[in-house]
Amino acid sequence: MSRRARPGRRYPRTAVVIGGGFSGLATAALLAQDGLEVTVLEARDALGGRAGEWRHRGFRFETGPSWYLMPEVFDRFFARFGTSAAAELDLLRLDPAYRVFFEGDDTAFDLPADDALQALQARESSPGPLEAYLDSAAETYRLATERLLYSTFSSPRDFLDPTLLRRLPRLLRLLGEPLEGFIARHAQDEKVRKILGYPAVFLGTSPSAAPSLYHLMSHLDITQSVLYPKGGFRAVVDAVARVAQGQGARLRTGCRVRHITASAGRATGVHVTTADGGREFLPADVVVSSADMHVTETQLLQPEHRSRSARAWRRRDPGPGAVLALLGVEGELPELAHHSLLFTEDWQRGFDEIAGRRPAGGPPRSLYVCRPSATDDVAPAGHENLFVLIPTAADVSLGAGGVDGSGDSGVERIVDESIEQIAAWAGVEDLASRIVVRRSIGPADFARDFGAWRGGALGPAHTLRQSAFLRGPVRSPKLGGLYYAGATTMPGIGVPMCLISAELVRTAMRADVGGVRSTDGSDGTSGAVAHA
Known part of the structure; x- marks a missing residue:
């Protein structure tokens, strides 16, 4: 049964969610389920954040997440709304789960879906350990x-x-x-x-x-084992957006938030620039920012409302950057599985370069190749679709990508070297000559398009000092009514973590105002809210 807000505190009626990626959409769905009037503001023309797509000459490329892991998290989220991942998505089991190419080894290793x-x-000589x-x-x-993962660690009871x-x-x-x-x-x-x-x-x-x-x-x-949602992660974005809209959330694209307003120590709304150049002010009882926390803190808030100093940001580990290559290839590529990993002999060197402990070197590099055309209809007949991720340091000076080799020289060089490496290791010697569509994406693109701190591709690294409750707050310690969601705060990186972060926002908001308690005695994430 529900309980009313704490004396003197009115349960919020309106919320603005900054960012239309997974955490923003999931947060909107949960808050709208609680009876709030919710508006999502996405700066780009399409929802999904990093889970974007690019269509060109009959190919459909995804530009973000491609591994469907932690299925229980998706099931839990959809169950909140009386549905399920099985009902919302067409999930396929990959076999092999992935293929691994090792430097200097002519035989690839397939991890089977069964008996892995x-x-x-x-x-192993001794398999017991x-x-x-x-x-x-x-x-x-x-x-x-x-x-x-579902705890905000905001109370001693949590420990x-x-x-x-x-x-x-x-x-x-x-x-x-x-x-x-x-x-x-x-x-x-x-x-x-x-x-x-x-x-x-x-x-x-x-x-x-x-x-x-x-x-x-x-x-x-x-x-x-590893699953794949038919239609890729675009299908997952669409499913979460459907749920949010089904709860009454309003989803707006082409709306860039410029400033979070405040009065008497509480967030009061946001100033927005729309796609046509217009300006709006949207008042709100609650503001949730699922944007990169560095952007929220340094660009959207006044200095007195920021919780980290410039010095504190310099001490943070931004995690890896990446160069992405989207390749449309003529002919089949059975040499590659849906997911393929290429591991170098001295792979610690690559990690050291990503962390900035040694200068960037050349190939070979440990990298990841996704071939969704092995499973899905994402390429014209007789062609294949490849997504290549090459981890790099989070460094915008490496530059931006482009179409048909038009990106900055450092980015295009890494793509060229990686195509050559894949060709040699997978035994596809003519790979380069068969590429008919090519687009590269670099760290500067991540910084420009997503506000990614230092051009990071994923979010702050999960080191000990950046994990769990040390990672980042769910609620602002400086401004009441301001909450954070997404990969740059608790619990961390990845689509499942972003869905969980949405639940953490709702849990924190309910705790702040005396929220609701679910009829089954769980964490209070079902049912409507009785407004005070």
Whole structure:
């Protein structure tokens, strides 16, 4: 049953959400479900944020996320609205889950959808520790999804959960040991170690810098297998947008927020520039910014409302940048799976370059190739669609990309070198000559199009000092009624984390005003709100 707002506090009636990516759309859906009048303001012409698409000459390229992981998070979100991921999306199970090419090895490794553990154990002289590793990953994943990720850690009670207290010694060990060392104690084969360690890239960091708590990621691709939503992540964007609109949220594109207004220590609305050059003021009881937090803090707020100094930002790790290559290829490419990973022999060198610990070197590089045309209708008949991600340092000076080789020289050079590397490692020697469509995207594009801090491709790295409640606040400590969502705040990087961040916003807002409590005694994320 619901309870009324705290005495003297009126439950908010209107909300503006800045940004129409996954976290913004999900937040809009949840707040609208609580009875608020919600308006989403997206600066670009289409919803989705980094989950964008580019159509050209019969090809449909996605420019953002391509791995559908943590299906329980999607299921939980859709269940809030009486539907399910299965009802909203056409999910396909990939087999192999992915293919791995190792430098100097002519034989690629396929991780099968079934019996993945056995396939990895076959490479190990003593498979027992590897099974223990995955058992631990599964247990840690359950703890994270049931106890950690959906908590705002804003109250001492959040730290006194009996389940967490019982596991506290183990959690502290996992937080204190780097992922790289934890993997080394459970796997002898160097290639298996890389397969276990590469998910650190999804966290915007390296196995040597990520806490071993994040070994839980191996539960996702090895134990759960990998899914693909037909239509790509554009279909997921559309599904979340449908839910938001179904709850009554208003979704506006071509509206760039210029300033968050405040009075008496509370957010009061936003000033907006529309696509036609017009200016508007939208009053609101609550403002939620799902924009990059650096943009929100340094561009949208007055200095007295900012929670981090310039010095504090300089100490933050922005995570990796990236060069993306969107390639339309004539002919088939069976040599590549839907997901393919290329790992160099000295892959620590690449992580050091991304982190700025050594100057950028040349090829070969560890990189990722997505071939969605293996599974979906995203290319003209007789052609293939490739999305190539080459991690780099988050450095806008590397430049921007372009169509048909028209990007900045540093970006285009990396694309050329990567095409040559894929051709050599996958045995597609004529790959370059078969490319009929080409577009590159560089760190400067991420900075310009998404306000990405220092041109980062994913968001701040999940190092120990930038994880969980140390990552970033859900609510502004300086301005009442201002909340943050998205990859730059809790709980972190990735589409599932963005969906969770939306729930954290609603949880925090309800706590601030005395919110509602669900009839089943859970965290209060169902039902309507009784306005005070």
